[in-house]
Amino acid sequence: MKKLVAVDLDGTLIDTTRVNFESYRLALEEIGLTATYEHFIAECFGKHYLDFLPILMGEAATPESMEWIHERKKELYASCIPYGRLNRGLFDILCALRKTGEWATAVVTTGSERNANEVLNAFGCGELFDVVITSADVSKNKPDPEGYLKAMDLFGVSPENTMIFEDSSTGIAAAKAAGAQVFVIENF
Helix, strand or coil: CCEEEEECCECCCEECHHHHHHHHHHHHHCCCCCCCHHHHHHHHCCCCHHHHHHHHHHHHCCHHHHHHHHHHHHHHHHHHHHHCEECHHHHHHHHHHHHHCCEEEEEECCCCHHHHHHHHHHCCCHHHCCEEECHHHCCCCCCCCHHHHHHHHHHCCCHHHEEEEECCHHHHHHHHHCCCEEEECCCC
16 A cells, blocks of 8 residues: 655755745845845745735735745745755655655645755755645645645545645644644754
8 A cells, every 4th residue: 555755845854944035035135125034934934925925025015026026036046055954864764765665755835846846956855756746736825735635646645644744834734634644843
């Protein structure tokens, strides 16, 4: 019987908090706005960009300006990857499970496909996953369980045979709503 291990990317497999912050900070600076790391952590962590950019941009937040910032952030992302850090313990667990041949592997992230693939490849994780599900692959982002349910469906795996690793409150809510076993990652 096939089993599934699904992981969130940002903050779970790879600590990309600073990567995301720096790429958004640089994009915001291009239009004369500033952001602090502390504010980013407090208000943006684990949320979709359409939910937190209005907080960062204030009155400058229009649908067009938010899309521009988000697109520019994606362009700047690769240059900020050196700020990231691999969760070596989780990486080793995933490698061991994959070697058994019993486990399918998936990344489920609210991030973009481009940035997810850039950071996975930069940290040598690109070949580790059978599928990468991004915000472009779902109609509802976390805390909705759609991404995790889609991964289970792709492999024909029940929630009882699925393990999910998450770090943020929205991701944990999505994982729990999917009915799988949930493992919370903190401070790696």
